[in-house]
Amino acid sequence: MNWKRSAVAAAVAAPFIVLLAWGLTKDPREIPSPLPGRQAPEFALEVFIPGEGAHARNVGDTVSLAALRGKVVVLNFWASWCLECVTEHQDLSLAARQLAGKPVQFVGVLYNDVKDAGRQWVAQRGGEAYPALDDPGARAAIDYGLYGVPETFVIDPSGKIAYKHTGPIWAGLLTAKVDSILAAATPAASGPKGE
Amino acid sequence: MTRLIALDALWFALAVSAVGGIVAPIAIARGRREWVAIARAAVYSNFALVTVAIAAMIFALVTHDFSISYVAQVGSRATPVFFTIISVWGALEGSILFWAWVLALYSALVVYANRNRPGNLVPYASAVLLVIALFFHVLLTGPANPFHLVSPAPPDGPGPNPLLQNHILMAVHPPLLYLGYVGMSVPFAFAVAALITGAKQDEEWIRLTRRWTxxxxxxxxxxxxxxxxxxxxVLGWGGYWAWDPVENASFIPWLTATAYLHSVMVQERRGMLKLWNVNLMVVTFVLTILGTFLTRSGIISSVHAFTQGPIGYYFLGFIALVLIGSAVLVAGSSDKLHTEGRLDAPLSRETVFLLNNLLLTAFMFTVLIGTLFPLVAEAFRGVKVSVGEPFFNRMTLPLVVALLFLMGVGPALPWRRGDWPALRRKMIPGAAVGVLLSAxxxxxxxxxxxxxxxxALAGFAATLNIAEFVTGVRARRTAHGETVPVALARLVAGNRRRYGGYVAHMGIFVAAIGVAASSTLRSEREATLKPGEVLTLGSVNARLNDVxxxxxxxxxxxxxxxxLLRDGQPYATMSPRMNIYPMSQQPVPTPDVRSTPVGDVYMNLMSFAQDGSTATIKIISEPLVPWIWTGGxxxxxGALIAGWPARRLG
Incomplete structure (x- = not known):
């Protein structure tokens, strides 16, 4: 073996590996979302699972974003065929119950799925704390530039997107985000509530 | 149950590969000959174990066992059995499993075929193959495990990607690609084994792997x-090549493998290019892994991209190991790979092969740079760019044209020393055909x-290749008094490699003419029609009957x-469609193609009125497109003729 040549060859190959390694830290599809800070796209979608407690809506009613001004809206896109939605489901319901007393509305939007499959999925998991909306033709999903499910948007009381989360969200993060939006929205009125 | 059997099989395969790939070569190097048999047994058991795992996966898919994560991800009760089975390779984890199986199959076959060969070449090569298998088993038991438990099991799954269940070719393309990609592991493994065992055997690995390559x-x-x-x-845009990163990923190793098939002849004949050939083989293998990495890691944006995950880092580690390991090994042994022969004359077949290798390598770098450039641009300038067709076409078309020219000149030149008057004599009819075709x-x-x-150049080169057959047949007829078919069959049988190569050249010319015609002479027209109305494009008159x-x-x-109407009378019916899958938002267009030897009528349903009163139809005239598939x-x-065993074994 000629180790000198070996070392030179390895040194020539190394930058290529470094480039690829650097590339792995980047997501080519992560075109920075223009949405946070912008006005959230309007939607008006039909309820097909009622939900419970403070978030509940009647099946067949239409929920529109415009009618929810003044509240923080947590908008979650999901599907019955989505495996990660299963892990996320409990956390979402938990956060919805914890935030029930505050001006917050949780809604789930079914993505690329049939309503029956969605109902069955929710029933299997012992219900859902918030209503599920149908999005025929994935219009709302397209407006929100959905990349996949699950994806969650937090919309502030003025209708601006405050936060976007790709992949399964967890209860702690979600309640923290909602609380900070509520605190920022009413700084003079009450300040942070010590519950 | 299925799950546990499959997982156990994969863990055992991992262990077996580690023993055969790492322990065995060390033991053999220390003179423990009994490990040669153990290494061989490891290759066979690895094949048996991976076969169990993939059979379990197919069983789980067919029985809709949604408690297995991969089935829950790609399965659906509504999908026909056939598409359910082929969804084995439709998504990331399954494709890795399939890859591991093809690799295990190749390894078992190549070891079996060489079971009586003495020496250390085969044991070391099987060790290299098992190390590659080990990498895939690490993926399968780690980040790409398709057998995770899903509990409770969902009642149904989303089904495979609609695009992948829309056409029968999806059953053909991926296995062929894996057979091609993974097949390059065999010559790579023997090249590395030859470097390890020493320069004495540096011709043996080439002879032994010729057919496998x-x-x-x-x-x-x-x-x-x-x-x-x-x-x-399937895709409905009427094209067949878009320089998409994944298309490039399959094409780049093809270029280096093609270069190798030519340059290896120079080594066999003249003892030159030894180091170059080892390099080409190593690069080809690295490029197959790189291609897999690019498509599986999500590092480059592409229509084909699989889902992302930590798997990219594993692949990167493996590429680093293979690339740096091979670089060290090849560079370290380069002293021993000295050239015996030298070029006798500038005008010779060797020279043409050298030029062909230069061009193919330049081609490879061009496509590779174009594919990786978005990454480089982001690394150094922080901007997102995409490299498209104009770059690739402008850079590669001159290379294609030059290669076509060489494909004509090469066969017309003898080894060692050619003479210009003879070449000129051979080139004149080719030039005439070329001028005629371009006119x-x-x-x-x-x-x-x-x-x-x-x-022009495809016509030129095709004529020169055909002339080789004509000259050979004529000589046999004179010498042996044979009829033309007998003379042709015996000519080819007598030198399968040479004439198989020329047949493969002919395929390239036919395909090149198809590509040239369809890209320069294509025309299209789109219109919204009511039933009974006619859309005319050139000689095609298409009447909408109903929606x-x-x-x-x-x-x-x-x-x-x-x-389709001729003189007002229908002579053919076409039905472009849109397929709408319940769990997918976009309809999948299904164009209808009517093929004739002179070209295709390609018809797409672009949109339709809900009440069926109108439909928007796009017609594309695609001259000579079937020539591309025929050329393929x-x-x-040609490859079959060149690789067919000369004598039956045993």
Whole structure:
């Protein structure tokens, strides 16, 4: 073996590996979302699972974003065929119950799925704390530039997107985000509530 | 149950590969000959174990066992059994499992074929193959485990990606690609084994892997053409090549493998290019892994991209190991790979092969740079760019044209020393055919310089290749008094490698003419029609009859019935469709293609009125496109002739 040549060859190959390694830290599809800070796209979608407690809506009613001004809206896109939605489901319901007393509305939007499959999925998991909306033709999903499910948007009381989360969200993060939006929205009125 | 059997099989396969790939070569190097048999047994058991795992996966898919994560991800009760089975390779984890199985199959076959060969070459090569297998088993038991437990099991799954269940070619293209890609592991493993065992055997690895390389190359060629065909028949844009990163990923190793098939002859004949050949083989293998990495890691944005995950880091580690390991090994042994022969004359077949290798390597770098450039641009300038067709076409068309020229000149030149008057004599008829073809193309409406040049050079080179057959047949007829078919059959049988190569060349010319014609002479027209109205494009008159809808178990289909008219009378019916899958937002267009030897009528249903009163139809006239698929078939035939065993074994 000629180790000198070996070392030179390895040194020539190394930058290529470094480039690829650097590339792995980047997501080519992560075109920075223009949405946070912008006005959230309007939607008006039909309820097909009622939900419970403070978030509940009647099946067949239409929920529109415009009618929810003044509240923080947590908008979650999901599907019955989505495996990660299963892990996320409990956390979402938990956060919805914890935030029930505050001006917050949780809604789930079914993505690329049939309503029956969605109902069955929710029933299997012992219900859902918030209503599920149908999005025929994935219009709302397209407006929100959905990349996949699950994806969650937090919309502030003025209708601006405050936060976007790709992949399964967890209860702690979600309640923290909602609380900070509520605190920022009413700084003079009450300040942070010590519950 | 299925899950546990499969997982156990994979863990055992991991252990077996580690023993055969790492322990065995160390033991053999220390003179423990009994480990040769153990290494061989490891290769066979690895194959048996991976076969169990993939059989379990197919069983789980067919029985809709949604408690297995991969089935829950790609399965669906409504999907027909056939598409359910082929979804084994439809998504990331399954494709890795399939890869591991193909690798295990190749390894078992190559070891079995060489079971009586003495020496250390085969044991070391099987160790290299098992190390590659080890990497895939690490993926399968780690980040790409398809057998995770899903509890509770969902009642149904989303089904495979609609695009992948839309056409029968999806059953053909991926396995061919894997057979081609993975097949390159065999010559790579023997090249590395030859470097480890020492320079004495540096010819043996080439002789021993010649057919395996040809086999892999033939599969890879077929896969590339099948992929083009699939995208043509399914994607609805009427094209077959878009320089997408994943298309490039399959094409780049093909270029280096093609270069190798030529340069290896120079080594066998003249003892030159030893180091170069080892390099080409190593690079080809690295490029197959790189191609897999690019498509599986999500590092480059592509229509084909699989889901992302930590798997990219594993692949990167493996690429680093292979690339740096091979670089160290090849560079370290380069002293021993000295050249015995030298070029006798500038005008010789060796020279043409050298030029061909330079051009193919330049081609490879061009496509590789174009593919990786978005990454480089972001690393150094922080901008997102995409490199598209204009770059690739401008950079590669001159290379294509030059390669076509060499493909004509090479066969016409003898080894060692050619003479100019003889070459000129051979080139004159070729030049005449070339001029004739380009004149025809120009008369048919071709206006791009490269298009016309491609016609000219394909005609030129095809004539020179055919002339080789004619000369050979004529000589046999004179010497042995044989009839033309007998003389041709015996000529080819007498030197399968040479004439198989020329047949493969013919396939390239046929495909090149198809590509040149379809890219320069294509025309299209789109219109919204009411039933009874006619859309005319050139000589094609298409009348919309009706718009219909049909429910199928796994999808809804909307289609248009269109009749092609000649003198007012229908002579053919076409039905472009849209397939709508319940769990996918976009309808999947299904174009209808009517093929004739002179070209295709390609018809797409662009949109339709809900009440069926109108439909928007797009017609594309695609001259000579079937020549591309035919050319692909001829290329494979050439590989088959060149690789066919001369005598039956045993």
């Amino acid at each position: 040809l086999l892999a190359w033939g599969f890879l060629s077929a896969a590339i053409v099948a992929g083009m065909w699939w995208s043509y028949e 025809l193309a120009a008369a048919a409406g071709a206006r791009s310089a490269y298009g016309i040049l491609a016609f 219909w809808a049909r429910e199928e178990p796994q999808r809804a289909v909307i289609g248009a019935t269109v009749e 078939g001829i290329i494979c035939l």
